[in-house]
Amino acid sequence: xxxVTQPEKLLSVFKGAPVELKCNYSYSGSPELFWYVQYSRxxxxxxxxxxxxxxxxGFTADLNKGETSFHLKKPFAQEEDSAMYYCALSGTGxxxxxxxxxxxxxxIP
Amino acid sequence: xxxxxxxxxxxxxxxxxxxxxxxxxxxxxxxxYWYRQDPGMGLRLIHYSVGEGTTAKGEVPDGYNVSRLKxxxxxxxxxxxAPSQTSVYFCASSRPRTNxxxxxxxxxxxxxV
Numbered sequence: 447x448x449x450v451t452q453p454e455k456l457l458s459v460f461k462g463a464p465v466e467l468k469c470n471y472s473y474s475g476s477p478e479l480f481w482y483v484q485y486s487r488x489x490x491x492x493x494x495x496x497x498x499x500x501x502x503x504g505f506t507a508d509l510n511k512g513e514t515s516f517h518l519k520k521p522f523a524q525e526e527d528s529a530m531y532y533c534a535l536s537g538t539g540x541x542x543x544x545x546x547x548x549x550x551x552x553x554i555p
Numbered sequence: 556x557x558x559x560x561x562x563x564x565x566x567x568x569x570x571x572x573x574x575x576x577x578x579x580x581x582x583x584x585x586x587x588y589w590y591r592q593d594p595g596m597g598l599r600l601i602h603y604s605v606g607e608g609t610t611a612k613g614e615v616p617d618g619y620n621v622s623r624l625k626x627x628x629x630x631x632x633x634x635x636x637a638p639s640q641t642s643v644y645f646c647a648s649s650r651p652r653t654n655x656x657x658x659x660x661x662x663x664x665x666x667x668v
Contacts, residue, residue, distance in 0.1 A: 455595060480656075489659045489661055491659065495656070532597060542603050543600070543647075543649075543657055544614070545590070545597050545598040545599075545600075547595060547597035
């Protein structure tokens with residue numbers, strides 16, 4: 447069975463401080479992992495996916511298959527990063543997308 | 556380009572009433588999904604569809620039915636609403652390729668009293 451765990455419901459950091467949002471997953475096959483973000487009064491949108499190995503808005507995430515983790519990191523948090531962040535998992539060839547419980551990030555000025 | 560549009564945006568129902576939520580996408584996506592978002596529970600998949608005329612159950616399908624008569628539309632029905640179905644409902648669509656992005660609607664806030 448697929449499972450995505452985000453252990454922190456709430457996370458507050460000061461502006462300029464590093465940020466790490468944790469995500470662990472459980473999946474028997476080859477996982478595809480994503481981070482989605484929901485800013486206030488906006489739609490849920492894709493932030494980044496592990497296959498792309500890209501940095502979006504200063505955020506990066508590395509898939510660690512040994513630790514079954516896909517943590518989201520940013521070296522210097524900005525106020526505009528305050529949002530709800532969801533880690534999501536799909537399996538290769540699967541046709542559904544499962545989400546974690548989300549972490550609400552607040553960046554304190 | 557409208558993307559994914561949900562109708563209605565807000566609704567209040569009495570217990571036992573029925574209603575249908577409509578999701579429409581104009582991106583010619585094969586896959587469509589219905590999620591509910593509850594505090595502390597994240598997004599939970601209710602039902603999904605991999606193409607016109609096909610639907611499948613997700614994590615929390617009980618109390619809901621869906622239909623995908625047209626490729627661009629995915630309907631979510633509540634036959635007899637219960638207070639436990641008070642939630643924000645999100646529709647999403649995507650292409651059927653590996654690692655593809657899902658596009659979300661703006662959400663429907665449903666309250667059952």
